[in-house]
Amino acid sequence: MTLRDLLSQPSSFSSHSNPSPQSISDSISIIQSAISHWDPHTSISTSFLQASNNLHSHLLRLSTSSSATAASINHADQLRNIHTLLQSAMECLGESLRYHLFSISAIDLCSDKIATARSISQTMLSAGYGNECVSAYQSIHQSRITSQMVQLGFDQSANQPKAIRKLKWEILDRQIKSWTGIAPIVVQSLCSDEKQLCDEIFAMSPESVQNSIFSSIACDTALRFLSFPETVAVHLEHSPEKLFRLLDMYAVLSNLLPDIELIFGFKPDSSVRSQATISLAKLSEAIRVVISNFELAIQKDPIKSSGVLGSAIHPLTRYVMNYLVYLSDFDLYLHQILVKLPPNCSSSFFEISDKLKNNGSVVSVTIAWMLFILLCKIDSKAETYSDAALSYLFLANNLGYIVRKVQNCHLKEILSDDWMNEHGTKARQFMEGHVRSGWAHMAAMLRTKNETTEVVERLREFEMAFEKAMEERKNWAIADVAMRDEVRLMVEAMLVPEYCRWYRTHKDFGTVRFSPEDVKTSIMRFYAE
Numbered sequence: 001m002t003l004r005d006l007l008s009q010p011s012s013f014s015s016h017s018n019p020s021p022q023s024i025s026d027s028i029s030i031i032q033s034a035i036s037h038w039d040p041h042t043s044i045s046t047s048f049l050q051a052s053n054n055l056h057s058h059l060l061r062l063s064t065s066s067s068a069t070a071a072s073i074n075h076a077d078q079l080r081n082i083h084t085l086l087q088s089a090m091e092c093l094g095e096s097l098r099y100h101l102f103s104i105s106a107i108d109l110c111s112d113k114i115a116t117a118r119s120i121s122q123t124m125l126s127a128g129y130g131n132e133c134v135s136a137y138q139s140i141h142q143s144r145i146t147s148q149m150v151q152l153g154f155d156q157s158a159n160q161p162k163a164i165r166k167l168k169w170e171i172l173d174r175q176i177k178s179w180t181g182i183a184p185i186v187v188q189s190l191c192s193d194e195k196q197l198c199d200e201i202f203a204m205s206p207e208s209v210q211n212s213i214f215s216s217i218a219c220d221t222a223l224r225f226l227s228f229p230e231t232v233a234v235h236l237e238h239s240p241e242k243l244f245r246l247l248d249m250y251a252v253l254s255n256l257l258p259d260i261e262l263i264f265g266f267k268p269d270s271s272v273r274s275q276a277t278i279s280l281a282k283l284s285e286a287i288r289v290v291i292s293n294f295e296l297a298i299q300k301d302p303i304k305s306s307g308v309l310g311s312a313i314h315p316l317t318r319y320v321m322n323y324l325v326y327l328s329d330f331d332l333y334l335h336q337i338l339v340k341l342p343p344n345c346s347s348s349f350f351e352i353s354d355k356l357k358n359n360g361s362v363v364s365v366t367i368a369w370m371l372f373i374l375l376c377k378i379d380s381k382a383e384t385y386s387d388a389a390l391s392y393l394f395l396a397n398n399l400g401y402i403v404r405k406v407q408n409c410h411l412k413e414i415l416s417d418d419w420m421n422e423h424g425t426k427a428r429q430f431m432e433g434h435v436r437s438g439w440a441h442m443a444a445m446l447r448t449k450n451e452t453t454e455v456v457e458r459l460r461e462f463e464m465a466f467e468k469a470m471e472e473r474k475n476w477a478i479a480d481v482a483m484r485d486e487v488r489l490m491v492e493a494m495l496v497p498e499y500c501r502w503y504r505t506h507k508d509f510g511t512v513r514f515s516p517e518d519v520k521t522s523i524m525r526f527y528a529e
Helices: 003-007 021-036 046-063 067-071 073-102 112-126 130-152 161-166 169-201 207-226 228-235 240-263 267-300 315-328 331-337 347-355 362-382 388-407 417-445 452-472 481-509 516-526
Strands: none
Touching: 021 046, 021 073, 046 073, 046 112, 073 112, 073 130, 112 130, 112 169, 130 169, 130 207, 161 228, 169 207, 169 228, 169 240, 207 228, 207 267, 228 240, 228 267, 240 267, 240 315, 240 331, 267 315, 267 331, 267 362, 315 362, 315 388, 331 362, 362 388, 388 417, 388 481, 417 452, 417 481, 452 516, 481 516
């Protein structure tokens, strides 16, 4: 049933009392006197409202009297005069209602202003002037909602597919930020306050009327506002850098869904609840596509990429880990979005899923899978190094960085302890591989027989190899201080004791350029940064 149909049922609002002839005469006098010096800015007397109700009841009784009486000229004149007077009274009340509504805000709930507006609206509804009453209410509050939306910064004209597609990302990014910022205000304040205000002013009306009036005011605005995420999700380019704006909108809208269902939880506004649900569904679809595109971007990253010096942490590693750290903050929402595992996965994916079975949520498996893709790419990049020691150091740096990132954020809770232990152990193995492949051959040079010729030869080999290593590896770096200290101690333990023994035994066999302290100092300097 439409709002107009509901308002056309005066029985829902009128008591149908039968005032006495004297009461009718008094009511006519009160109304005529009040109309003659009407001022909408002043308070409305209870006697005027009661007189209007009496006049309406008398008008109903006259219009339903016997046909003979109805046919008399006197009766028709009386009916016409009373109707004209009642109409004038309703026009005055409509003018006063607009004035009172304009001055009412959310902080005025339960105030005298609300009580006055409620009395006026009930009188107009009871008198059969519901359309005029609601029209006055709508004209004020529709304009107010539109004005408040503009003040909040929501550009309704931008909520168009063509406009979204043509906008530069910087501009659309600002619009999305604006939407996520004002959405709680729009739903929890603007719409909620408007619903309470409508219910208060039309408190004496049937609930269906209250809901329909509120719907006529807020529904269109709410639909346009809540359709913005859907428009963005459908028409935005699904590149990885757009993911977090989509997640921001999803998180905000998901959090507001209970409020939306409460405020718009009646039949006339089911479209608002449906729009919120549709927007969440479209955001979910877009987010899943973007995550898939992100995985693909990792896989397509060139194995031989420029800009990486020596053993440094690769830009791809930093980018992916920063991405995943931020992604982990949306863990709660990702459980809703990633409702099922992606199709066409390799056997490695399901191996990861099995390893995480104790904490194998779809979120943990998906993130572990993206880390697996990253580690495979890092392995491929390490294979391009011709120096095994540098390759191992590159792997140790990058995997160590990944493990530390996981350790220091919410990813630690998402992934299992087994994952942490496994990859922490691998990082240490890479460190040991770096030490072994980079320095073990030098230690072997110091294990000689006592023949003078061999001792001198090995001494020169060691000195040349040591100097060459210091020069060629000067740009090698270990990013983590703790790892750097641990590697330095491992190298010292491999070289310094062996060199000390050699030095004590063979220092007189020829000119020795390095003392044991020189070797230790050089190693310390090498691993100082």
